[in-house]
Amino acid sequence: MDEQPPRRPGELSFAARRRLFLVGAAGLGALLLWGLFELPDYRDVVPLYGQVINHSAVEERSSTAVVSAVNFDYRGFDTLGEEFILFAAVLVLALLLRRLSEERRDRHEWKARHEHTTSAAVRLTCAALVGPTVLLAVYITAHGHLTPGGGFQGGVIAATALLLVYLGSDYPTMQRLRPLPLVETAKAAGALAFVLLGLAGLIFAGAFLENFLPLGTPGDLVAAGTIPLLSVAVGLEVAGGFVLLLSEFLDQLLVIRRKQEADS
Amino acid sequence: MSSILYATSIADLAPLTVAIPFGLAALLASRLPFPFTRHYAELVAAAGALVVAVLCLLLLSKTLDSDGPVVARIGGWQPRDDGVIVGINFAFDSLGAALALLAAVLVGAALVFAWRFFEAVGPTFHALILVFLGALTGFALTGDLFNMFVFFELMSVSAYALTAYRIERAASLQGALTFAVTNSVGAVMILFGIALLYGRTGALNLAQVGEALASRPSDGLVVTAFALITGGFLVKAAIVPFHFWLADAYAVAPTPAAIVFTGVMSDLGIYAVARIYLTVFQAPLEPHVEGLRAVLVGFAVVTALLGAALALAQNHLKRLLAFVTISQIGLALIGVGLLTPDGVAGATLLIPADGLLRAGLFVCIGAILHRCGSVYQSSLHGRGRVLPKVFPVFFGAAVLGLAALPPLGAYPGKALVEEAAGEVGYGWVAIVFVVATAVAAAALLRAGGRVFFGWGAPHETDTDPREPPAEESELTGSRGRVPGVMFASAAVLIVAGLLVAAVPGTAEDAQRSAHAFADREAYAAPVLGRPPPPAEPVHLLHGGALEVVLGLLTALGSIALAVALLRDLVPLPRPVLMGFERLRRQHSGQIGDYVAWATVGFALLGGLCALAT
Amino acid sequence: MSVLPYVVAVWICLVGLYGIVTSRHLLHTIICVSVVQSSTYVLLLAVGYRQGGVAPVFVDIPHTTPAVDPVVQALTLTDVVVGGAVTALLLAIAVQIEKHLHTLDPDELDPLRD
Numbered sequence: 004m005d006e007q008p009p010r011r012p013g014e015l016s017f018a019a020r021r022r023l024f025l026v027g028a029a030g031l032g033a034l035l036l037w038g039l040f041e042l043p044d045y046r047d048v049v050p051l052y053g054q055v056i057n058h059s060a061v062e063e064r065s066s067t068a069v070v071s072a073v074n075f076d077y078r079g080f081d082t083l084g085e086e087f088i089l090f091a092a093v094l095v096l097a098l099l100l101r102r103l104s105e106e107r108r109d110r111h112e113w114k115a116r117h118e119h120t121t122s123a124a125v126r127l128t129c130a131a132l133v134g135p136t137v138l139l140a141v142y143i144t145a146h147g148h149l150t151p152g153g154g155f156q157g158g159v160i161a162a163t164a165l166l167l168v169y170l171g172s173d174y175p176t177m178q179r180l181r182p183l184p185l186v187e188t189a190k191a192a193g194a195l196a197f198v199l200l201g202l203a204g205l206i207f208a209g210a211f212l213e214n215f216l217p218l219g220t221p222g223d224l225v226a227a228g229t230i231p232l233l234s235v236a237v238g239l240e241v242a243g244g245f246v247l248l249l250s251e252f253l254d255q256l257l258v259i260r261r262k263q264e265a266d267s
Numbered sequence: 268m269s270s271i272l273y274a275t276s277i278a279d280l281a282p283l284t285v286a287i288p289f290g291l292a293a294l295l296a297s298r299l300p301f302p303f304t305r306h307y308a309e310l311v312a313a314a315g316a317l318v319v320a321v322l323c324l325l326l327l328s329k330t331l332d333s334d335g336p337v338v339a340r341i342g343g344w345q346p347r348d349d350g351v352i353v354g355i356n357f358a359f360d361s362l363g364a365a366l367a368l369l370a371a372v373l374v375g376a377a378l379v380f381a382w383r384f385f386e387a388v389g390p391t392f393h394a395l396i397l398v399f400l401g402a403l404t405g406f407a408l409t410g411d412l413f414n415m416f417v418f419f420e421l422m423s424v425s426a427y428a429l430t431a432y433r434i435e436r437a438a439s440l441q442g443a444l445t446f447a448v449t450n451s452v453g454a455v456m457i458l459f460g461i462a463l464l465y466g467r468t469g470a471l472n473l474a475q476v477g478e479a480l481a482s483r484p485s486d487g488l489v490v491t492a493f494a495l496i497t498g499g500f501l502v503k504a505a506i507v508p509f510h511f512w513l514a515d516a517y518a519v520a521p522t523p524a525a526i527v528f529t530g531v532m533s534d535l536g537i538y539a540v541a542r543i544y545l546t547v548f549q550a551p552l553e554p555h556v557e558g559l560r561a562v563l564v565g566f567a568v569v570t571a572l573l574g575a576a577l578a579l580a581q582n583h584l585k586r587l588l589a590f591v592t593i594s595q596i597g598l599a600l601i602g603v604g605l606l607t608p609d610g611v612a613g614a615t616l617l618i619p620a621d622g623l624l625r626a627g628l629f630v631c632i633g634a635i636l637h638r639c640g641s642v643y644q645s646s647l648h649g650r651g652r653v654l655p656k657v658f659p660v661f662f663g664a665a666v667l668g669l670a671a672l673p674p675l676g677a678y679p680g681k682a683l684v685e686e687a688a689g690e691v692g693y694g695w696v697a698i699v700f701v702v703a704t705a706v707a708a709a710a711l712l713r714a715g716g717r718v719f720f721g722w723g724a725p726h727e728t729d730t731d732p733r734e735p736p737a738e739e740s741e742l743t744g745s746r747g748r749v750p751g752v753m754f755a756s757a758a759v760l761i762v763a764g765l766l767v768a769a770v771p772g773t774a775e776d777a778q779r780s781a782h783a784f785a786d787r788e789a790y791a792a793p794v795l796g797r798p799p800p801p802a803e804p805v806h807l808l809h810g811g812a813l814e815v816v817l818g819l820l821t822a823l824g825s826i827a828l829a830v831a832l833l834r835d836l837v838p839l840p841r842p843v844l845m846g847f848e849r850l851r852r853q854h855s856g857q858i859g860d861y862v863a864w865a866t867v868g869f870a871l872l873g874g875l876c877a878l879a880t
Numbered sequence: 881m882s883v884l885p886y887v888v889a890v891w892i893c894l895v896g897l898y899g900i901v902t903s904r905h906l907l908h909t910i911i912c913v914s915v916v917q918s919s920t921y922v923l924l925l926a927v928g929y930r931q932g933g934v935a936p937v938f939v940d941i942p943h944t945t946p947a948v949d950p951v952v953q954a955l956t957l958t959d960v961v962v963g964g965a966v967t968a969l970l971l972a973i974a975v976q977i978e979k980h981l982h983t984l985d986p987d988e989l990d991p992l993r994d
Contacts, residue, residue: 014860021902027871028870028898030867031869034495037877040883041486041487042467050466053469054949057950059353067943068937069938070950070954070957073951076342078355080414081355083285085962087402088417090292090293091398094395095391095432097391099434149939150937150939155961191294198289204342210341210343211283424965424969437977437980437981447969448900451917455916458924459920462923857986857987
């Protein structure tokens, strides 16, 4: 165990802290197990809420992927909150990782240090994969109401496509492909679209987030009312959010340098 | 089918209290040029807060008119014939609506404070605080357990983001880090509890879960779920031993954010405890209410006293106010922890009054910081004289309101809780109220005396020997004057805080609402689509002479104590001072310590609840 | 073994908490927060499981086929997104802390130090 920083007088020593925790953990573990053992055998029972939705989702919502129906319709309000959690986190991330006044962006230094380090095999594979990845992202988002998938999954896959571009080429190429204002607008547009769809439900159907589009037949691509639209909105927001997230971290890692370092 | 123009009920508009701030935040964060440039961001945000406040006011008046909660069925999902609720609904009564209104007012005040002066980088701050507002109102109004969790997490993430906002200062980052880690642990415990309840009842709607639990006696699962969910919310409410993060976070959060934190965020944890106990757990745990009452009041009393004592030991003004916040949330928990409708009513009166007054005090501290460049009492000695004379008046009025000077400020709530406690044999909490309130108020008065008037011995640094660094103001604009918006926001907050509970009729309304709040079946009926049970007559409590005397005693006691402290007349023996210092040192700023204490806290809470049942 | 998932969930939670409490590196702390959050995924999915149940996707099968609980899957999805957002936020804070204080030891944090 390496040297630990000296403790200020009166604070808990590390050993004391660990002992305190272990006592607490024993108690907490006992409490948790005591409660959990009263649950029915996990293999036997599906809770009532789940059973009811399983039986009725296909008819009520024309959606064959019930999880997406739950996410975007029955419990769409949760998804609204969750989407905005990502929104808020990415929003402040841009702030947290921005260039401090004593730092500067140094693209040229990056070039000198990182060029020519990817092998041809890597570049080829990544280039070949980018197209199919984007296609997969669109497919998963659009088919969210039919098969497992939806906006969240599709959005993350889309962001991965950008990462493949970075891996397969270099930072400036990736930068060209993701103009930041566009990405930020996409993210905000996705979030706004979800809210507007909810408002449309209020205006046209009487309750916030209520479905106001025709339901169609289960199994069709254009079906399930607002579910695919909400899925696309979320996909846009998540894709934008994760692209921003990755970009900010990469920026911070690769490009931002302290002024003195870069000049030396 | 009905459209918004023919809205069948204002209740259907309730989700807009969430949707409007969210939509505006998305607009602000998009890179659209006009009209969302930075200056317009302030207008847009303020307009959004205003609209939400008006909406909450309408919702509040609606709740006061109806029996039972107002229900808004989001997604249009009606309860099924077999009683299963498949959608999410809002189901709120006047307490929830009042807290939503409080949140909107505080965010509005924060935006006024930050008007054109706050060093905002782009629209990020305004977008974040709008998202925060949406989360606060959603949390206060919702009737679904997991929805509550989602808004709780959103409220938390926005709070972490707002705390970390000033990235140039390492202290902000550290405060945000400890805040984030400890509150995340609390959220995990809540989710464990929710999973337990879902496994048992197969439902997530509060009323439905309460209904399902009512048919069986309590067992290990129910008690564990109660302990976990309550404990998780008590982390947010900063009850001992989950409280360590609050002082660190409040000390570094930008003042506009701190205004909202102290005014409503931590109190929502207490509201959640009350709501969840009374709606979900009341039926199975009713036979054990005596024991649970003892447990909750026990935690609350320790918090109230510890917070007040530690407030005395703080040199940093924001940390001082943070510990006062902790102490007062403890007092609110006493009200809720009594687990009676009258106790909840008392807490209902305490929370907004204390919250608004504390928010006003934060504005005063912000003014001091702006004008004098420091928040440390030791370096501010007497320098507060340069502030306009009205600020000491604001400060003093706010503290006296917190000290429960009859009939203003915290007095109505305090009196009601004391009476409610007396009804169930807990009359001794009155002593705790007097002591905790007086000590906290004395700490504030002493600070005010030192800063504004230069009283007391100069260069006294209490027990913290570390050199305070110079702190930059959060605002742009000339140092030479205090911006008018600070006057405005301080005045509005303090006057509102002094009067909100004192307006005639409020106490009666609060008691009636609390009785409805505490009636599980009356809450569940409209949610589940059933006819409401007959209303029971409510016996109203009115403050007696004893409570008035106690209130005067508290206020005068706090003044006397402050004077004694300023003149060094309070000789504390060395062992007491040493113990004090050790206690203060426990607040080390280190995540490992905080999480260890929190783990012990959960185990303790769970163990005591298990023993009580 | 009817309680195995529950025991696993509790174990993961406690191990994660132990990691946070004894951590000497902020990245380790942040990953441990993530670990603690993942214990809830295990619990939620176990609560919704049914032996012999199919996935709740009724493209080729009649919707009356016994399936596992879709609600907990949606809850877990929400939880994962929340956890990811919090982790990203914490990591960004850690990056900036390293720049200011040149250390990533959580025990060198000081609430009053700038």
